[in-house]
Amino acid sequence: MVSAKGLLGGDSKPTKIYHLIKALENTPESKSYRESWDASKPVSVFKTPETLPDGTPCTAVTVILRTKGCAWWWKSGCTFCGYFNDVRDDITSDDMYSQWEEAKRRTNDFEGCEMAKVYTSGTFFEDRENPPEWQETVLRETFERELHLVIEAQAQMCTPEKLAWVAKHHPGCTVAIGLEAYDDRVLRFHVNKGFSTKQWHKAVDILRDNGLRVKTYLLFKPPFMSEADALNHTTSWLRQVAHHSDEVSVNPMNIQRKTLVDRLYRNREYRPPWLWSLIEMIQGSHEDISQLECRLIVHPTAGGKVRGAHNCKICDGEAVAAIERYSVSGDIGEFTNLDCSCKAVWRAELDNDSSLPTPLGSGTFRRGNPIDLARAP
Numbered sequence: 001m002v003s004a005k006g007l008l009g010g011d012s013k014p015t016k017i018y019h020l021i022k023a024l025e026n027t028p029e030s031k032s033y034r035e036s037w038d039a040s041k042p043v044s045v046f047k048t049p050e051t052l053p054d055g056t057p058c059t060a061v062t063v064i065l066r067t068k069g070c071a072w073w074w075k076s077g078c079t080f081c082g083y084f085n086d087v088r089d090d091i092t093s094d095d096m097y098s099q100w101e102e103a104k105r106r107t108n109d110f111e112g113c114e115m116a117k118v119y120t121s122g123t124f125f126e127d128r129e130n131p132p133e134w135q136e137t138v139l140r141e142t143f144e145r146e147l148h149l150v151i152e153a154q155a156q157m158c159t160p161e162k163l164a165w166v167a168k169h170h171p172g173c174t175v176a177i178g179l180e181a182y183d184d185r186v187l188r189f190h191v192n193k194g195f196s197t198k199q200w201h202k203a204v205d206i207l208r209d210n211g212l213r214v215k216t217y218l219l220f221k222p223p224f225m226s227e228a229d230a231l232n233h234t235t236s237w238l239r240q241v242a243h244h245s246d247e248v249s250v251n252p253m254n255i256q257r258k259t260l261v262d263r264l265y266r267n268r269e270y271r272p273p274w275l276w277s278l279i280e281m282i283q284g285s286h287e288d289i290s291q292l293e294c295r296l297i298v299h300p301t302a303g304g305k306v307r308g309a310h311n312c313k314i315c316d317g318e319a320v321a322a323i324e325r326y327s328v329s330g331d332i333g334e335f336t337n338l339d340c341s342c343k344a345v346w347r348a349e350l351d352n353d354s355s356l357p358t359p360l361g362s363g364t365f366r367r368g369n370p371i372d373l374a375r376a377p
């Protein structure tokens with residue numbers, strides 16, 4: 001509940017977080033934006049340097065498909081997720097096959113790639129979201145081409161039957177689960193995730209039983225959390241989930257269009273995390289994580305931009321590049337000699353967050369000249 005009757009509330013009905021999350025999805029503008037997409041073409045197809053499970057450097061192709069979206073979003077949805085901007089309600093099985101063929105055409109049948117990340121803005125193997133025969137085609141074709149496959153899922157969709165079926169068609173593939181936070185209160189009140197840490201543990205056990213690899217996403221700085229809390233909590237979550245994961249990918253918040261977080265940001269109530277915080281988290285946990293043979297990855301989407309993790313503008317490029325290099329090399333030496341005067345501002349923000357009664361944080365929400373910001377919020 002965001003507001004309620006009681007000490008401060010009026011007689012109006014309380015607003016549910018569901019309504020705040022969904023409010024912008026069904027405006028005529030949002031609908032026409034989604035319907036402008038070509039249903040026969042994927043959202044994007046691109047190649048990046050990656051690392052295979054055995055540590056060998058390789059090239060990975062990422063295929064992001066335009067689907068019907070995520071079943072959890074149909075019901076409610078996560079506070080930060082803007083994938084609904086990229087989906088269409090009327091996607092057919094034929095469209096899914098055309099998009100897959102188009103991805104193969106654009107990459108010359110995945111030439112030079114040893115890994116494929118196939119993302120569907122939801123759970124790959126959820127039959128209500130994606131046709132089962134299409135799922136089977138992707139699993140089989142990537143296996144035949146000896147591509148290491150990475151797919152995504154919500155924890156509660158990981159049933160023993162479905163994962164046994166996935167393992168039958170593509171043994172040993174990686175299933176990435178967006179856990180976001182290893183804390184049930186944060187999952188419920190900050191993220192609205194739709195599953196609990198207990199359900200995540202159960203999913204991990206079923207993945208292991210079927211010989212599948214476990215990748216865990218954590219979200220750095222969910223809404224309604226200060227910078228210092230984000231740093232302390234995520235570092236602690238990372239250490240805990242690393243025991244159960246082959247890879248942990250920490251995703252710093254990037255503000256996606258028309259989400260609850262976007263509303264907070266535009267109201268100057270949320271600043272994406274500092275790159276310094278990500279570096280501090282990596283440096284503080286690197287040794288423990290590498291002893292567990294778990295790989296830590298951080299890819300700051302929109303890094304250095306105001307809607308992504310950023311510092312002061314001057315040092316953003318270098319800081320993002322060092323984090324990206326670390327994600328491939330796993331070498332903590334990437335951060336040597338990285339410094340900037342804005343580090344003192346970041347450090348002061350952490351100190352204030354830890355000593356003042358400001359649970360939502362004490363930092364400025366946007367960078368730039370404060371007078372300009374006051375004139376043009």
Ligand code: SF4
Nearest residue numbers: 070077078081121122
């Ligand atoms: S489960 Fe994933 S795809 Fe679904 S609403 Fe949450 S973040 Fe978005």
Ligand SMILES: [Zn+2]
Nearest residue numbers: 312315340342
């Ligand atoms: Zn700086």
